[in-house]
Structure formats: structure tokens, C-alpha cells
Amino acid sequence: MALVDADSRFLYVDIGAKGRCSDGGVFQDCTLRDALEKGKLGLPEPAPLPNDDQPVPYSIVADDAFPMRSWLMKPYPHRQMTRQQRIFNYRLSRARRVVENAFGILAHR
Structure with missing residues (x-):
């Protein structure tokens, strides 16, 4: 399990799980989830994107194996998606x- 920033730098690594465990299961038991849920990670305050003035919260991008959380972005299920949902999943x-x-x-390396 690892957390990587936009510059491909590893910010968090957990190598304590067995290979047969799912990503969601590893995440459930790791210290990163605990810190995020308790607000102890020290994420920056929401900030505007370039050329905008609306603050946007920082989020973690994950796959569909992860649980839905306000600070986590995961794809929509592939059943009966709207065009906007397909575009979101692609991006x-x-x-x-x-x-x-x-x-x-x-x-x-």
C-alpha cells in the first residue's frame, strides 16, 4: 500500500500485508486510513485550482476496491453510467x- 503525490513521490508506504490481501483490506488495517479518518494526517486546507477562486479540498485517488469517503475519489460502478460518469471515470x-x-x-530502479 502506498500513497503517491502528483510528482510521483512516495508519501506513505505500508509493506506489512500478505500478497493475497485485497487493496481495500490492506487499507482498512493500515495507519494511513486511521490517520485520515481521525484528521491527524495534516492535509492542507482546501485551496483554489489555477484560474479559479473556489476552494477545493485535497483528495486521494483510488480504485473501486476502496471504501467511499469524503476525502477519497473512486470510480463510479460500471453499471448504467451516464456520460458524465464515464467521463469522470476516464479522468x-x-x-x-x-x-x-x-x-x-x-x-x-
């Missing part, structure tokens, strides 16, 4: 590529 999958690339860089 979310592009954001998740940063994580995949970070693991690729690490494996290459």
Missing part, C-alpha cells in the same frame, strides 16, 4: 496513472 483513471508510473519508476 480519474488518468490521475491514477501517476501512481502506476511511480511504481514503474521504482521497479526500474
Whole structure:
């Protein structure tokens, strides 16, 4: 289990789970989830995106194995999606590529 920022830097790593455990199960038992749920992680305050003045909260991008939380973005289920939901899922999958690339860089080293 790892948390990676937008610059492919590993911010959190948990290597204590067995390989057969699901991502959601590992997350359920890790200290990262506990810190996020209790508000002890020290996430920055919501800030506006470029060229906007509306503050947007920081979020973690995850796959559908993770539980729904206000600070976690996961894809919509693939049943009867609207066009907007399909677009959201596509853009979310592009954001998740940063994580995949970070693991690729690490494996290459």
C-alpha cells in the first residue's frame, strides 16, 4: 500500500500485508486510513485550482476496491453510467496513472 503525490513521490508506504490481501483490506488495517479518518494526517486546507477562486479540498485517488469517503475519489460502478460518469471515470483513471508510473519508476530502479 502506498500513497503517491502528483510528482510521483512516495508519501506513505505500508509493506506489512500478505500478497493475497485485497487493496481495500490492506487499507482498512493500515495507519494511513486511521490517520485520515481521525484528521491527524495534516492535509492542507482546501485551496483554489489555477484560474479559479473556489476552494477545493485535497483528495486521494483510488480504485473501486476502496471504501467511499469524503476525502477519497473512486470510480463510479460500471453499471448504467451516464456520460458524465464515464467521463469522470476516464479522468480519474488518468490521475491514477501517476501512481502506476511511480511504481514503474521504482521497479526500474
